[in-house]
Amino acid sequence: MEQNSISDISRSLIEIAWHFGPKGLNGECCEDLTMPEFIALDKVSTTSNCAVQDVGYSLGFTKSGATRIVNRLKKKGYVHKVKSHEDARICCVEITESGERVLASANSRYLKQFHVIAAKMPEHSLTDTVKVLTAMANALKG
Amino acid sequence: MEQNSISDISRSLIEIAWHFGPKGLNGECCEDLTMPEFIALDKVSTTSNCAVQDVGYSLGFTKSGATRIVNRLKKKGYVHKVKSHEDARICCVEITESGERVLASANSRYLKQFHVIAAKMPEHSLTDTVKVLTAMANALKG
DNA sequence: AAAAAATGGTTGACGTCATCAATTAAAAAG
DNA sequence: CTTTTTAATTGATGACGTCAACCATTTTTT
Numbered sequence: 001m002e003q004n005s006i007s008d009i010s011r012s013l014i015e016i017a018w019h020f021g022p023k024g025l026n027g028e029c030c031e032d033l034t035m036p037e038f039i040a041l042d043k044v045s046t047t048s049n050c051a052v053q054d055v056g057y058s059l060g061f062t063k064s065g066a067t068r069i070v071n072r073l074k075k076k077g078y079v080h081k082v083k084s085h086e087d088a089r090i091c092c093v094e095i096t097e098s099g100e101r102v103l104a105s106a107n108s109r110y111l112k113q114f115h116v117i118a119a120k121m122p123e124h125s126l127t128d129t130v131k132v133l134t135a136m137a138n139a140l141k142g
Numbered sequence: 143m144e145q146n147s148i149s150d151i152s153r154s155l156i157e158i159a160w161h162f163g164p165k166g167l168n169g170e171c172c173e174d175l176t177m178p179e180f181i182a183l184d185k186v187s188t189t190s191n192c193a194v195q196d197v198g199y200s201l202g203f204t205k206s207g208a209t210r211i212v213n214r215l216k217k218k219g220y221v222h223k224v225k226s227h228e229d230a231r232i233c234c235v236e237i238t239e240s241g242e243r244v245l246a247s248a249n250s251r252y253l254k255q256f257h258v259i260a261a262k263m264p265e266h267s268l269t270d271t272v273k274v275l276t277a278m279a280n281a282l283k284g
Numbered sequence: 285a286a287a288a289a290a291t292g293g294t295t296g297a298c299g300t301c302a303t304c305a306a307t308t309a310a311a312a313a314g
Numbered sequence: 315c316t317t318t319t320t321a322a323t324t325g326a327t328g329a330c331g332t333c334a335a336c337c338a339t340t341t342t343t344t
Contacts, residue, residue, distance in 0.1 A: 067324085088321095286343100306325090
């Protein structure tokens with residue numbers, strides 16, 4: 001039997017997921033934003049007339065979980081909720097100025113972290129690394 | 143101002159972290175194993191005389207959290223705890239047969255997922271992708 | 285050798301967070 | 315106009331990790 005039963009690729013993927021995931025970056029993406037909140041806020045900022053459930057869908061949450069995360073963002077002042085004019089059931093979530101700021105801040109923290117890591121990969125160019133990661137992310141969506 | 147404030151690299155990293163992270167793979171790594179439990183079990187399997195705190199360290203948990211995750215794995219029958227002979231304070235965590243099995247199973251699930259994704263990246267060879275990810279994981283450790 | 289400090293581990297109280305099931309309100313379908 | 319579907323919310327619940335206090339053992343100090 002081999003040294004251990006976990007392959008290098010699995011371990012690498014986990015390492016990356018763990019580092020850049022909910023527990024990485026000191027457990028918080030930026031300021032008082034958790035990772036799911038970051039993703040939710042990004043979804044809100046890039047979706048026009050973003051319904052509460054749209055947020056939940058992008059996270060793989062139930063609609064109940066969606067309500068809760070949106071309310072958390074609202075309490076923090078990063079979004080506000082507006083009733084839709086077309087359909088009074090729908091609640092449109094919109095990002096605030098403060099939300100934009102924290103999103104940009106989280107982004108720069110991610111970027112900085114990434115460059116620190118990329119600098120420690122002498123055998124790979126930054127652009128190649130970026131290309132692979134981007135392609136991978138696209139493959140995940142498609 | 144640009145379309146949105148989040149860069150592509152950040153978004154890609156998050157996408158990958160989210161997909162292969164705690165919420166990915168249907169919320170569970172394998173069988174009844176959560177992501178942190180998977181990492182903990184891997185740590186146990188690759189560390190001889192693995193103390194409870196060693197597990198905690200690899201996850202960035204406090205020693206209290208380490209105790210809890212080890213106990214959870216124990217309850218599931220994937221590890222057992224043995225008092226160290228050299229130091230009676232230390233509690234060595236050892237993987238069981240059942241633990242080895244579930245670890246291998248989790249690994250194959252990760253591997254399968256990865257190959258599905260890699261197959262959707264026509265412009266990158268599998269080996270190149272693996273190389274970049276491995277280098278990145280190594281950079282994270284160092 | 286005795287006392288004090290440090291170390292490994294555990295436990296109770298707590299806060300956070302997402303789910304489930306039930307509920308309300310509004311729109312669509314019949 | 316009644317029935318069904320859909321969007322959102324809420325109370326109860328369970329999982330999980332932290333903090334602080336604690337016990338036991340080892341190491342350091344004097």
